[in-house]
Amino acid sequence: MSDNEKLSMIRHSMAHVMAQAVLELFPGTKIAIGPSIENGFYYDFDLPRPLTDxxxxxxxxxxxxxxxxxVPFERKEVSRAEAKALFSDQPYKLELIxxxxEGETVSIYTQGSFTDLCRGPHVESTKKLHADAFKLLSIAGAYWRGNEKNPMLTRIYGTAWTNPKELRLYLDYLADIEKRDHxxxxxxxxxxxxxxxxxxGLVYWHPRGAxxxxxxxxxxxxxxxKNGYELVYTPHVGRSWLWETSGHLGFYKESMYPPMEMDKSDYYVKPMNCPFHIMIxxxxxxxxxxxxxxxxxxxxxYRYEKAGALHGLMRVRGFTQDDAHLFVTPDQMDDEIIEVLRFSxxxxxxxGFEDIHAYISTRPEHSVGDPEKWEAATAALKKAVEKEGLKYDIDEGGGAFYGPKxxxxVKDAIGREWQxxxxxxxxxxxxxxxxxxVDKDGTEKRPYMIHRALLGSLERFFGVLIEHYAGAFPPWxxxxQIAIIPVGENAYDYSKALEKRLKAEGFRVVTDLSSDRMNAKIRNAQKMKTPYMLxxxxxxxxxxxxxVRYRGGKQVNGMKTADFIAEVHKTIDSKEQL
RNA sequence: GCCAAAGUAGCUCAGUGGUAGAGCAGCUCACUCGUAAUGAGCAGGUCGCGGGUUCAAUUCCCAUCUUUGGCUCCA
Structure with a gap:
C-alpha cells in the first residue's frame, strides 16, 4: 500500500471518528458524507444548532x-433492505443507498457506537490513529451533493497525519500561507x-503597488x-448593439454591470475587450x-461577480486583462499558437515561475463552429505544448462552447498552483x-480568432506575485530598490546627493531623513523588504x-559606489532575485 | 446567491447594559546615533450603517452593508 493510500485511509477513518463524536455530542444530527481529501478530511452534517469554534x-x-x-473498524456487507433499515432515521444516507x-455490494463500517454506510477501506482500529496527529480546522457551509438547490449542510474540515511531526509540518505550511497572504x-x-x-471588489493601487x-x-x-504585436486602446463602454451582436447579452448578461441609458440607447461597461478589437x-x-x-x-x-466570490486581488469586479486577439489564416494557425505559447x-x-503545467480543454457537448475546425484547432494546441516540451493534461469536453483552449x-514558491x-x-x-x-483566390474567407492573456489580469497576477515572493520582490x-540610511545628521546632504545620483541611474531610491535612530531606519527598510540598504x-x-546591507542580512562594507551601481544594474537587467 | 463567523483609533487587538482602552503608526520636543525599535509628551473613535427593546445600547434583538472561511459560480 502506498503512503498516500495509507494517509487517505487514516483521514477517512478520522472522518468516521469525527462523525461518531458529533453524533454523541449532538444527538439528532443527520449525517451526510465524509471523505478524505488532500491533506485531511471533512464530514457534512445537518446539525440541530449552528456550531461555534x-x-x-x-x-x-x-x-x-x-x-x-x-475500538476496531468492522466491515459488514448488507442487503439494500438491511441498510435502509439501519439508516431509517438518516435521510441523506437513504438517498445515498x-x-x-443495482448489483453493487452495500457495505457498512462500525466503530464503537457509530455505523456508517461506507465503501472503505479503513484502518483496523482507532488504535492506528494518532490522537496528536490531527486537528479540526474550520466550519463551513456546503450544499448537499454540491448542488445549490439542495439544503446547506455544516461541513467540518480537519487535517490528519500519521504522526505529530507531520501534523506540525503541515500546520507550519498553513502558517506560511497566512504570512504570504497578499x-x-x-x-x-x-x-x-x-x-x-x-x-x-474594486482595487486601489497605491504608489508602491503602482x-x-x-x-x-x-x-x-x-x-x-518585440514579439510582433501592435498595442491598441479601446473604450470602456459600448452600445447594446455591440453586446447583442457578440451574444453577451444573451448568455452573459447576469455577469455584466447593468446598462446606462443615454440618447435612448443602452450602454454597457465592457466585461471583455474582444468586441472592441473586432470593431478595429x-x-x-x-x-x-x-x-x-x-x-x-x-x-x-468590469464584471459582476457574486458577493461571496470576491477575494482580495484574486477575484475582483474590475480588473485589467493583459489581453490580445490574434486574427490568423488557417495555414498560420499552428505557428501562431506555438509562438503564443513560447511567448507565454x-x-x-x-x-520567476519555473514549474508550468498545461491543460488543454476540448470540445464540449454544446458548442458552436464546424467540428473540423475544432479538430484542427485542438491539434494545433497539442502540437504547441508538445513542441514546448510542456507537461499537459487534457480536459475532454472542458472547453468553452466557442472553442478549445x-x-x-504555474507553481509558486511553496508549491501552490495558480492559473x-x-x-x-x-x-x-x-x-x-x-x-x-480576401484570400489568394479572391474569395472571402473567415479568419481564425484567438484570445490570449499571458498574465491573466494584472490584479490577480499582482496577488499571485505577492504570495509567490512573500512580498520580497526581486529588485527589478x-x-x-534602494534605501539610503544616513548614520547621522552630518550625512544628510551627502545622502540626498547620493539619492539624486542613483535616481539618475534609473533606480527607485528613498532616503530616510527621519529623526529615527539608524537601527530603527534599518528595521523599517527591512520591514518594507527593500532589497538594498546603504x-x-x-x-x-x-x-x-x-x-551595503542586503535584504537577506548580508553586509558588504566599503564598496565603491560605482561598483555598487554596476551590480544593481546587472541584477535588475537580468531580473534576478536577490 | 447559500451556510457560518466577524466589523471598536490609520494598523493589530482588548473591553463593558451606565456615552471606551493598549501597543504600533501620526504629531511636538529633546537626542544625531555605525547594521532589526532613543526617550518624554500630545492628539486620535457617532464602537460598520439603520431600526427596535430599555430610564440608559458599543454591549441585547431585528434588518442591512462589508469582510473572512467554505459551498455554488467563474461564460
Missing part, C-alpha cells in the same frame, strides 16, 4: 477519547487597498512590440497579405460579427563608498 474543541476532545478507546447501482502583505507593504464604502505595476507594464509592452478589424476590408494581426491591450473590464512561457519565466498553471495564461480559440465571434478576409520589481556615514563620505 468552541464546539470544535469539544469535538476534538471527544475524538481523542474515541481514539484512546481503541438509493444511488448505489491581503495582509498588501497592507503591510502599502501596495493596494479595497474600500467597501466605495464599492466592493510602481510594481508600472514595472510589469513597461516590460509587458516592450516585449509585445472590421474597420477595413482585409487581405490575406496583411495577416496575421496581433493586437494587444491592457484592457480594463518566456513571460512566466521572467517572473490551453490554460497554463495564469490562457489561449482560446473562438469560432463564435468571427461568425457573429461576420469577419472576413521592488517598489523601492548605510552612509563619515567613512563612506570620505572615499565615495557605500556600505
Amino acid at each position: 468552541a464546539d470544535l474543541e469539544t469535538i476534538t476532545e471527544k475524538m481523542k477519547e474515541i481514539i484512546a478507546s481503541g 438509493d444511488a448505489i447501482p 491581503r495582509k502583505l498588501g497592507k503591510e507593504l502599502d501596495l493596494f487597498s479595497l474600500h467597501e464604502e466605495a464599492g466592493p 510602481r510594481i505595476r508600472q514595472a510589469i507594464e513597461d516590460f509587458w509592452r516592450s516585449e509585445h512590440y 478589424y472590421k474597420n477595413t476590408k482585409h487581405s490575406y497579405r496583411e495577416f496575421p494581426f496581433r493586437w494587444a491591450e491592457l484592457g480594463t473590464v 512561457m518566456f513571460m512566466l519565466h521572467s517572473f 490551453i490554460d497554463l498553471k 495564469l495564461s490562457t489561449v482560446q480559440f473562438d469560432f463564435n465571434l468571427p461568425e457573429r460579427f461576420d469577419l472576413t478576409f 520589481l521592488s517598489p523601492d 548605510i552612509i556615514g563619515e567613512k563612506e563620505m570620505a572615499d565615495d563608498l557605500v556600505s
Whole structure:
C-alpha cells in the first residue's frame, strides 16, 4: 500500500471518528458524507444548532477519547433492505443507498457506537490513529451533493497525519500561507487597498503597488512590440448593439454591470475587450497579405461577480486583462499558437515561475463552429505544448462552447498552483460579427480568432506575485530598490546627493531623513523588504563608498559606489532575485 | 446567491447594559546615533450603517452593508 493510500485511509477513518463524536455530542444530527481529501478530511452534517469554534474543541476532545478507546473498524456487507433499515432515521444516507447501482455490494463500517454506510477501506482500529496527529480546522457551509438547490449542510474540515511531526509540518505550511497572504502583505507593504464604502471588489493601487505595476507594464509592452504585436486602446463602454451582436447579452448578461441609458440607447461597461478589437478589424476590408494581426491591450473590464466570490486581488469586479486577439489564416494557425505559447512561457519565466503545467480543454457537448475546425484547432494546441516540451493534461469536453483552449498553471514558491495564461480559440465571434478576409483566390474567407492573456489580469497576477515572493520582490520589481540610511545628521546632504545620483541611474531610491535612530531606519527598510540598504556615514563620505546591507542580512562594507551601481544594474537587467 | 463567523483609533487587538482602552503608526520636543525599535509628551473613535427593546445600547434583538472561511459560480 502506498503512503498516500495509507494517509487517505487514516483521514477517512478520522472522518468516521469525527462523525461518531458529533453524533454523541449532538444527538439528532443527520449525517451526510465524509471523505478524505488532500491533506485531511471533512464530514457534512445537518446539525440541530449552528456550531461555534468552541464546539470544535469539544469535538476534538471527544475524538481523542474515541481514539484512546481503541475500538476496531468492522466491515459488514448488507442487503439494500438491511441498510435502509439501519439508516431509517438518516435521510441523506437513504438517498445515498438509493444511488448505489443495482448489483453493487452495500457495505457498512462500525466503530464503537457509530455505523456508517461506507465503501472503505479503513484502518483496523482507532488504535492506528494518532490522537496528536490531527486537528479540526474550520466550519463551513456546503450544499448537499454540491448542488445549490439542495439544503446547506455544516461541513467540518480537519487535517490528519500519521504522526505529530507531520501534523506540525503541515500546520507550519498553513502558517506560511497566512504570512504570504497578499491581503495582509498588501497592507503591510502599502501596495493596494479595497474600500467597501466605495464599492466592493474594486482595487486601489497605491504608489508602491503602482510602481510594481508600472514595472510589469513597461516590460509587458516592450516585449509585445518585440514579439510582433501592435498595442491598441479601446473604450470602456459600448452600445447594446455591440453586446447583442457578440451574444453577451444573451448568455452573459447576469455577469455584466447593468446598462446606462443615454440618447435612448443602452450602454454597457465592457466585461471583455474582444468586441472592441473586432470593431478595429472590421474597420477595413482585409487581405490575406496583411495577416496575421496581433493586437494587444491592457484592457480594463468590469464584471459582476457574486458577493461571496470576491477575494482580495484574486477575484475582483474590475480588473485589467493583459489581453490580445490574434486574427490568423488557417495555414498560420499552428505557428501562431506555438509562438503564443513560447511567448507565454518566456513571460512566466521572467517572473520567476519555473514549474508550468498545461491543460488543454476540448470540445464540449454544446458548442458552436464546424467540428473540423475544432479538430484542427485542438491539434494545433497539442502540437504547441508538445513542441514546448510542456507537461499537459487534457480536459475532454472542458472547453468553452466557442472553442478549445490551453490554460497554463504555474507553481509558486511553496508549491501552490495558480492559473495564469490562457489561449482560446473562438469560432463564435468571427461568425457573429461576420469577419472576413480576401484570400489568394479572391474569395472571402473567415479568419481564425484567438484570445490570449499571458498574465491573466494584472490584479490577480499582482496577488499571485505577492504570495509567490512573500512580498520580497526581486529588485527589478521592488517598489523601492534602494534605501539610503544616513548614520547621522552630518550625512544628510551627502545622502540626498547620493539619492539624486542613483535616481539618475534609473533606480527607485528613498532616503530616510527621519529623526529615527539608524537601527530603527534599518528595521523599517527591512520591514518594507527593500532589497538594498546603504548605510552612509563619515567613512563612506570620505572615499565615495557605500556600505551595503542586503535584504537577506548580508553586509558588504566599503564598496565603491560605482561598483555598487554596476551590480544593481546587472541584477535588475537580468531580473534576478536577490 | 447559500451556510457560518466577524466589523471598536490609520494598523493589530482588548473591553463593558451606565456615552471606551493598549501597543504600533501620526504629531511636538529633546537626542544625531555605525547594521532589526532613543526617550518624554500630545492628539486620535457617532464602537460598520439603520431600526427596535430599555430610564440608559458599543454591549441585547431585528434588518442591512462589508469582510473572512467554505459551498455554488467563474461564460
